[in-house]
Amino acid sequence: MDLLANLALGFEIALSPWTLFLAVIGCLLGTVIGALPGLGPSNGVAILIPITFTLGLDATAALVLLTSVYYGAMYGGRISSILLNIPGDEPAMMTTLDGYPMARAGRAGDALVISGVASFVGAFLATVLLALVAPYLARLAYKFGPAEYFALYMLAFMTLGGIGSNNQAKALLASCIGLGIAMIGLDNTAGGVPRFTGGNLHLYDGIDFLVAIVGLFAVSEVFFFIESHGKGSAIGVKLESVTIPWRELWVTRWTMLRSSVVGFVAGVLPGAGASLGSFLTYMMEKTIAGPSGKFGTGVARGVAAPEAGNNAAAGGALVPMLTLGVPGSGTTAVLLAVLMTLNITPGPTLFTDRPEVVWGLIASLFIANFVLLALNVPMVRLFVKILSVPPALLLPGVTMISFVGIYSLTGSYFDLVLMIGFGVMGYVFRKLDIPTVPIILGILLGNQMEDNLRRAMILSRGDWTYLLSSAISIGLWIAAILGFLAPFFLRHMLKRPVAPDEANED
C-alpha cells in the first residue's frame, strides 16, 4: 500500500508538537480572518507570508501554517454570512441565502453547526480525493480549453435565474450589471486597452470583488439598520439554546456528499474555484429539491450544500496547483508563490521529486480539518454571543472592520469610496427586491468568461461552432440549458397537486 506508506511519511513530518501548535494558531487566525468582512482566504494567506519569512519557518512548517489559515478562512467565512447576512469572503456568499433566514428564525446555532459539519465533510472528502487521485486528475486540466471553460461559465449564469429573487428578469438584470462592472479595467485580450476607467489608474485592475461584496452586503446592511432603527435585523434576535441538531445533520447527509464531489471537481478546474463550487452546489441542490425544498427560506440543506461545496473546492483547487503549477483560485495563487519562494516548484514532477512536501501538506490538511471541527462546533456558543452584543456597538464595529479590511487590499482611499458607492447601490437594489448575489457572480466570473470566449474566437478564427467542438463543451451546454429550463418545468409539475398556500410560497 503505497498510499498508506505515503500518508505515514506525511504524518511523520507534519505531526509534531510544533506543527500542531502552528496548525491551531493558523486555524484560529484563519477562522477570524474568514469571518471578517473584507478579509478573505487570499488576503489571509498573503498577510501571513511576511510572517513566515520573519519567523524563518522551514517549508513544512510554513505550509502547515498557511494551509491551516486557508482552510480556517474557508470555515470562518460562513460565520458572518449566517449571523449578519454579510459574507466573510466570496465563497461564503451563497451561505447567506439560507443561513441568515435561519438566524432570523432564532436558529443561528443550528445553522452554524450544520454548516460547520458540512465544511468538515467537504474539506475532508476533498483531502481524501486529493491524496487518492491528484496525479490522475491533473490530466483533467488538459481537457479544458477556452471553449470548455466558456461553457462552464455559461452553466453558472444560465442557472442564475432561480436565485434569491422570485423574479427571473430581476436576476437577469442583476447578472448583466455584474458582467458590466466586470468589464471595467484593462482589456488583456486586446493588449491592455483601458475600458471604462475614465483614465483613473485605480480602475485599471478592475473592481475587486471584495469591495463589491462588502459594499453590497455590509454597508447596505448599515443603511437598512439606520433606516429601521434596528427593527427587522437579525441583530438582537432572541436565541434558543444551542444544541447539536443531529436529525438535520442526518437528513442533509446526501446533500453534503453530493456537494463535496461537485465542489471538488469545480475546484480542480483552474479558474473556476471555490465561489463557482459553492454556487453550483447550491443551485444543484435547489433544483433537486424543487420548490417544495423551500430553498432561500432558511433550510438546512441550503446551508449544507454551499459550505460542503466551497470547502471541497478549496481542496480541489490544490490539485492543479500541485500537479501543474496552475493556481485554481486566488488563494492557491498566493500559496503557489509561497512554494516558489520556499524553493519548491510545483509541477508534474512534484509528487515524485518532493514526496515529503506533498504528503506533509496532505497530512497537514487532515490535521487542520480535525482541528477546525474541534474548534468550530464547541465555539458555536461563542460565535452566537456576537448577536447579543448591543447593535449600536456591533454594527459600527463590523463597519469599521470592513473599512480596515478593504483599505488593506490596496492601501488607497479610492476603494473605500467605491465600497460606499456599492453600499448605496445595494440598499437601492434590496429595496427593489433585485438580488445582489448575481452581481457579485458577474464581477467574479465575468472577466474569465469573456476572456475564454475571445480566446476561443482567436483560436478558431471567429468560427462559432468551435464552442461546441468537444464532448465536454456539448455536455456543459446541455446542462446549462437544462438548468435554465428546469425551474419552469418543476414549478409547473408541482403546482397542480399542491395546495394553494403551498404554491404561493414562492
Add this chain to the structure above:
Amino acid sequence: MKTNLLKVLATGAVLSFGGTAALATECIAPANPGGGWDFTCRQIGKILFDIGQVSSPVVVTNMAGAGGGLAFSTVVNERNTDADLIVAASSATSTRLAQNAYGGATADQVRFVGAIGADPGVIVVAADSPFMTLSDMVEAIKADPTSVAFAGGSAAGGFDHMKPLQIMKAAGFTDITQIPYIGVDGGADAITQTIGGFTQAMTGDMSEIVGFIQSGEVRVLAVLSEERVPGFEDIPTAVEQGYNVVAVNWRGLYVPGGISDAEFQVWADRLQAVAESDEWKEAMAANGLAPFTKVGNDFQTWVDGVIAETVELSKEIGVIQ
C-alpha cells in the same frame, strides 16, 4: 469583547502590512506579496542589509495596482527625490512603459539602476508536436501564419507575445499580425493549454516550464538567451539556430528620477555588490534565474534600447498607435 478582539487583530494585520519606519531604505514591490517583484524586493533588500550595504533592514512595501502603474505614478508624483527608495522592476515594467500602459507615464520619469538576474525566454511545444527544431516551426508559420497558435502568460502585446514575433521578424517574415496568440493566466496555464492541444506552442520563461521539461511532456525548441543556460545545456539557443533574438525577463530596480547622479551611482554600486554576493547566487539558482548583470548607466542605455524596440514592434502589431 469579541468585536474588540477582531478589531485589534484586523488593525494589527494592516499595520504589519503597511507600516514604514522613517529613514530606513524602502523597497516598493508594485504587486501583492508572493510575486516576482515581491521576491526581488525581499531578496535584494535582505542581502543589502546582510552584506552591510545599508545600515538598517530594508522595509518592503507592497503597492499593487495597474500592473505596477500605481507604484510608478506614486514614485513619480510623490517620491521623486527620495534617495532611500528603490522599486522592483522587470521586463514587464519596460514593456508596459513602452506601450503607454501606465496612464501616460514615460520611462524617463525614473532611472533604471540595474538588473542582476534574468529568466530566459523559451519557445516550447508539446512532446508529440511535429516540430523538432525552431526552423520547422518558422517554416510552418511562413507557409500558413494561422497554423501555429501561441499561448503565453502575458496579455496580448505583452512580453511573451513579443518573443515569437521577434523570431519571425528575424527570419524575414513580416506578416506577423496574422499569428494567433492567446494570453492566459500565467506560464503554467499556457503550457497546460499547449499540452492539451488547444494551442500549438507556448511562449514563456524558463522557470515556468522546468517541471514539464523534467516530466518529458514538452520539447523546448529554443531558449532566447545569449548562451545556453547552465543545467539545461542540451537546449539550443535561438541565436545558434540562426535567429538573432535575445529576450530575457530581467529582474532589477528603478529609483526616483529626481535623485542626483551621485546618489544614482551609490545605488548602482550597491546593486553590483549584491550581484557579486554568494547569497544572491544561491537565490538565483533556487529560483531558476540565469546570471544577467547590468548596472548604472549601462543598464539605463540598455533599457532605453529595449523600450525603443518594443515601441516599434507594438506599433507594427497595432497594440499602440
